[in-house]
Amino acid sequence: MSTLHTVNKSPFERSAFSSALNHLKPGDAVLMIEDGVVGARKGSAFAGLLESAAKSCAIYVLEPDLAARGMGETDVIQGANLVDYGGFVDLVTTHQRTQAWL
Amino acid sequence: MSTLHTVNKSPFERSAFSSALNHLKPGDAVLMIEDGVVGARKGSAFAGLLESAAKSCAIYVLEPDLAARGMGETDVIQGANLVDYGGFVDLVTTHQRTQAWL
Amino acid sequence: MKLGILVNEGPYTHQASDTAYQFTKAALEKGHEIFRVFFYHDGVNNGTRLTVPPQDDRNLQQAWSELAEKHNLDLVVCIAAAQRRGILDEGEAKRHGKDASNIAPGFRISGLGQLVESGIVADRLVVFGD
Amino acid sequence: MKLGILVNEGPYTHQASDTAYQFTKAALEKGHEIFRVFFYHDGVNNGTRLTVPPQDDRNLQQAWSELAEKHNLDLVVCIAAAQRRGILDEGEAKRHGKDASNIAPGFRISGLGQLVESGIVADRLVVFGD
Amino acid sequence: MADDAQQQVKKSFMYVNRKAPYGTIYALEALEVVLISAAFEQDVSLAFLDDGVFQLVKGQNTAGIGMKNFSPTFKALGDYEIRQLYVERESLEERGLTSEDLMEITWEDEEDDYAKKPSIRIVSRMELTEVMAQQDVLLNF
Amino acid sequence: MADDAQQQVKKSFMYVNRKAPYGTIYALEALEVVLISAAFEQDVSLAFLDDGVFQLVKGQNTAGIGMKNFSPTFKALGDYEIRQLYVERESLEERGLTSEDLMEITWEDEEDDYAKKPSIRIVSRMELTEVMAQQDVLLNF
Numbered sequence: 001m002s003t004l005h006t007v008n009k010s011p012f013e014r015s016a017f018s019s020a021l022n023h024l025k026p027g028d029a030v031l032m033i034e035d036g037v038v039g040a041r042k043g044s045a046f047a048g049l050l051e052s053a054a055k056s057c058a059i060y061v062l063e064p065d066l067a068a069r070g071m072g073e074t075d076v077i078q079g080a081n082l083v084d085y086g087g088f089v090d091l092v093t094t095h096q097r098t099q100a101w102l
Numbered sequence: 103m104s105t106l107h108t109v110n111k112s113p114f115e116r117s118a119f120s121s122a123l124n125h126l127k128p129g130d131a132v133l134m135i136e137d138g139v140v141g142a143r144k145g146s147a148f149a150g151l152l153e154s155a156a157k158s159c160a161i162y163v164l165e166p167d168l169a170a171r172g173m174g175e176t177d178v179i180q181g182a183n184l185v186d187y188g189g190f191v192d193l194v195t196t197h198q199r200t201q202a203w204l
Numbered sequence: 205m206k207l208g209i210l211v212n213e214g215p216y217t218h219q220a221s222d223t224a225y226q227f228t229k230a231a232l233e234k235g236h237e238i239f240r241v242f243f244y245h246d247g248v249n250n251g252t253r254l255t256v257p258p259q260d261d262r263n264l265q266q267a268w269s270e271l272a273e274k275h276n277l278d279l280v281v282c283i284a285a286a287q288r289r290g291i292l293d294e295g296e297a298k299r300h301g302k303d304a305s306n307i308a309p310g311f312r313i314s315g316l317g318q319l320v321e322s323g324i325v326a327d328r329l330v331v332f333g334d
Numbered sequence: 335m336k337l338g339i340l341v342n343e344g345p346y347t348h349q350a351s352d353t354a355y356q357f358t359k360a361a362l363e364k365g366h367e368i369f370r371v372f373f374y375h376d377g378v379n380n381g382t383r384l385t386v387p388p389q390d391d392r393n394l395q396q397a398w399s400e401l402a403e404k405h406n407l408d409l410v411v412c413i414a415a416a417q418r419r420g421i422l423d424e425g426e427a428k429r430h431g432k433d434a435s436n437i438a439p440g441f442r443i444s445g446l447g448q449l450v451e452s453g454i455v456a457d458r459l460v461v462f463g464d
Numbered sequence: 465m466a467d468d469a470q471q472q473v474k475k476s477f478m479y480v481n482r483k484a485p486y487g488t489i490y491a492l493e494a495l496e497v498v499l500i501s502a503a504f505e506q507d508v509s510l511a512f513l514d515d516g517v518f519q520l521v522k523g524q525n526t527a528g529i530g531m532k533n534f535s536p537t538f539k540a541l542g543d544y545e546i547r548q549l550y551v552e553r554e555s556l557e558e559r560g561l562t563s564e565d566l567m568e569i570t571w572e573d574e575e576d577d578y579a580k581k582p583s584i585r586i587v588s589r590m591e592l593t594e595v596m597a598q599q600d601v602l603l604n605f
Numbered sequence: 606m607a608d609d610a611q612q613q614v615k616k617s618f619m620y621v622n623r624k625a626p627y628g629t630i631y632a633l634e635a636l637e638v639v640l641i642s643a644a645f646e647q648d649v650s651l652a653f654l655d656d657g658v659f660q661l662v663k664g665q666n667t668a669g670i671g672m673k674n675f676s677p678t679f680k681a682l683g684d685y686e687i688r689q690l691y692v693e694r695e696s697l698e699e700r701g702l703t704s705e706d707l708m709e710i711t712w713e714d715e716e717d718d719y720a721k722k723p724s725i726r727i728v729s730r731m732e733l734t735e736v737m738a739q740q741d742v743l744l745n746f
Contacts, residue, residue: 003597008223008332010625010656012700013117019482019514023593034219035628038659043701064226064669068627070662070676070706084669085230092328093205093236099480099602100331102212105738110349110462112484112515114559121623121655125734136349137487140518145560166356166528170486172521172535172565186528187360194458195335195366201621201743202461204342210603214344216418217376217630222671245493246347249379254420256430261418262671284496288346288391290384290436300386304434306420316500323601324475324504331603340744347489352529375634392530414637446641453742454616454645461744 002027004095008034008102011046020101021049026056031083031091033062037069040076047077054079062088104129106197110136110204113148122203123151128158133185133193135164139171142178149179156181164190207231208326209241210319212333214249215264216257221250224332225267232275239326240278241268242319243311245333248286251279253308265308272310279311280318337361338456339371340449342463344379345394346387351380354462355397362405369456370408371398372449373441375463378416381409383438395438402440409441410448475600476507481516482604485535486526491519492534494605499537502544509548509599510541511592513555516605520551520584522567535567542571547583554589616741617648622657623745626676627667632660633675635746640678643685650689650740651682652733654696657746661692661725663708676708683712688724695730 005028011017017039020030030053032040039046040061050059054077063082066072073082083091092098107130113119119141122132132155134142141148142163152161156179165184168174175184185193194200209228213220228238243250250265257263272279281291290306293313297305307313323329339358343350358368373380380395387393402409411421420436423443427435437443453459479498485491501508512520519535526533541549549569556562563586570580587595596602620639626632642649653661660676667674682690690710697703704727711721728736737743 001597003602006331008219008628010628013624013656015115015514016482022589023596025593025597033223035625035656038625038656038700041701045699045701047701065627067666067668068670068672068674069625069659070664070666072664085226086234088227089231089234089236092207092231092330097599097602098328098330099596100333100604102331102333102482102604103738105743108461110353110487112487115483115515117655118623124730125737127734127738135353137484137515140484140515140559143560147558147560149560167486169525169527170529170531170533171484171518172523172525174523187356188364190357191361191364191366194337194361194460199740199743200458200460201737202463202745204461204463204623204745214376214379214419219628219670219672226671244497245489246344246376249419252420254422254427254432254434254436256417256420256422256426256432258414258418261673265420284388285493287386288388289344289379290382290386290395292384292386296386297384302384302386304384304436306384306434306436316497317503319497320477320501320504320506323477323603324473324506329601329603349487349529349531352531356530374638375630391532415634446638447644449638450618450642450645450647453618453744454614454647459742459744 001096002029004091004098005030006098006100007032007036010035011039016101021053024053024057029058029060029091029095031060031062031088033065037061037065040080041071042075042077051077060091103198104131106193106200107132108200108202109134109138112137113141118203123155126155126159131160131162131193131197133162133164133190135167139163139167142182143173144177144179153179162193205327206237206239206325208239208322208329210329210331211241211243211247211250212245214246218334220332220334221264225264227330229271238277240280240318240322242322243281244285244319246289248281248289248291251281251291251308251311252306254306269308269310281311281313283313283315286313335457336367336369336455338369338452338459340459340461341371341373341377341380342375344376348464350462350464351394357460359401368407370410370448370452372452373411374415374449376419378411378419378421381411381421381438381441382436384436399438399440411441411443413443413445416443474506477501477601478509478511478596478599480511480602480604481519482514484515484518486529486531490605495534495537498546499544502546508546509550511550511596513552513592517551517555517559517561520566522565538567539569542583547571549584550592550595551584551586552589552592553586615647618642618742619650619652619737619740621652621743621745622660623655625656625659627670627672631746636675636678639687640685643687649687650691652691652737654693654733658692658696658700658702661707663706679708680710683724688712690725691733691736692725692727693730693733694727
């Protein structure tokens with residue numbers, strides 16, 4: 001009965017990402033897409049918050065969006081899983097509902 | 103030679119407002135318009151930052167936008183001055199340049 | 205599975221329409237059914253046939269129209285949102301005394317009820333926006 | 335004083351066009367000269383004559399067109415931004431083989447140089463956007 | 465098709481409002497969806513968090529900005545049988561707001577001699593998280 | 606008119622980039638203005654702060670999202686005599702970035718035997734504030 005939360009905004013620019021993290025339940029999943037992928041970067045001022053969320057929730061990053069912004073697997077926090085658009089579809093179908101934090 | 107900084111985003115939603123405050127010089131002016139006016143509300147988590155900026159810079163709020171959001175003079179931090187669209191025009195012409203923190 | 209898609213932003217300015225398109229294509233490739241793609245807010249601007257993107261750029265309207273034709277997709281533009289933003293089909297143009305229409309092939313204009321219906325009928329509703 | 339205005343968002347979705355309009359009107363009332371109003375990004379969508387806003391709502395395109403006529407304003411829509419978003423005048427429509435145009439009265443389509451020129455010629459450039 | 469859908473399922477829809485009114489159209493166009501959804505006999509609720517709480521502030525006066533004041537529509541939601549407006553307490557507090565600053569929004573309880581009952585429930589972030597996790601469909605605006 | 610304008614005044618223009626690339630079009634369309642402005646013989650500089658610093662990250666590959674990679678255009682700015690790209694250090698640090706993560710952008714100094722010189726200057730927030738306060742025209746994207 002868990003929820004997939006999609007986040008498409010940079011946590012450095014908007015509050016949407018933090019708000020999503022504040023409304024997670026253990027077992028939920030977070031998928032970063034579009035500008036949201038910059039929040040996955042390790043060593044940033046936001047990384048700590050995301051790493052704590054990763055303890056009880058699964059964290060995913062849309063790889064095509066990450067690559068567009070010049071980043072790859074080695075640039076993101078530990079525990080974040082890269083997926084492609086097909087993986088995005090699978091996350092939608094395997095979770096009960098999707099909440100888009102626009 | 104001072105600058106008028108316009109801010110049209112809520113400081114609770116976007117980083118633009120904080121970024122504007124981080125790039126002020128003493129004697130500059132800040133004008134809150136559109137959703138930016140919610141940042142003028144007293145007693146908020148942001149009010150302290152704005153009150154410190156008010157020590158060296160003039161703070162203005164576009165009154166028609168404030169009224170639209172159900173607020174008035176008594177709802178905003180001390181030291182904030184209300185202006186109408188004509189006052190907005192005067193602020194533009196009496197400052198050397200305008201920077202819109204979009 | 206049966207999926208509903210909601211696109212809330214126009215083409216080019218925000219990535220929402222691109223991501224929704226890539227998602228929809230991937231879902232079809234995986235054998236899922238797309239119940240409907242609903243365009244709301246500025247999303248209605250995806251449905252104008254008058255765009256002329258640069259030659260080295262993607263043509264989002266055309267991409268949606270082609271995907272719709274290939275997979276028999278139902279692309280619905282919200283009528284209220286479309287009127288505010290100047291997206292009209294021929295009937296709407298006539299009804300409002302306008303001298304031109306601009307809706308693109310494969311898109312149809314209908315009411316917000318079609319979005320609510322997507323939420324009811326589809327197994328999942330996926331939202332793309334700003 | 336001579337003022338340049340830049341509008342970066344379309345009508346209704348963001349307040350930018352409303353605020354720019356109110357600002358422009360107030361500046362004219364104070365006797366300032368408006369060198370040009372330039373529409374960029376989604377701002378080009380202010381220049382379509384096909385909008386049909388609800389009867390109890392303001393009509394932003396019409397407000398701009400009327401203000402332009404009354405004060406002889408130069409309303410310029412960026413050509414590159416307009417092509418991406420489907421805003422065309424008759425000449426552009428013909429040139430690109432499109433069967434309709436949608437530019438509103440009082441708006442003209444031109445290049446980005448007109449924005450840079452605003453910055454050079456006007457005493458102040460005031461920007462409205464998202 | 466719409467009739468079929470109505471007969472088949474009753475789902476819970478939550479409309480999640482996170483943006484201030486007037487600066488963008490999302491609040492108004494969200495409300496338009498909410499009103500339409502009432503016709504489909506689903507279980508409809510609204511959440512107001514982050515800057516969305518400003519949508520419910522009383523005394524909105526849009527005369528000066530030339531836009532329509534749509535806040536009275538919230539008061540009519542009860543007539544559409546939409547009676548569950550969740551407002552997040554933490555979002556209010558961060559913005560220097562209290563429940564006193566919000567419009568009074570009520571619904572008439574037919575089964576209790578048409579007594580007016582409040583539609584707004586101030587809930588904690590944790591409570592709101594629980595309510596959201598029980599929905600079939602979540603639409604964020 | 607454009608010719609008149611050029612002859613009359615030489616102004617300093619700063620294009621202030623605060624948004625990440627691709628998620629919105631602002632970065633790309635800002636660059637289009639910058640390129641046009643080069644023809645007007647004004648004093649042009651660019652600032653990158655907040656998420657704008659992501660525009661300069663090297664190795665951008667947009668094949669997977671179906672959009673055009675416009676980052677190589679930044680490398681061509683030197684040919685348009687645009688040689689002043691200010692990048693805010695604090696913005697880099699907050700995002701876990703260093704100057705090593707950015708593209709190499711250079712211009713050729715004719716007066717120094719066409720030596721390639723760096724166009725990017727990493728500056729502190731305070732330095733950037735000073736540079737912005739000296740501009741005639743500031744355009745934020």
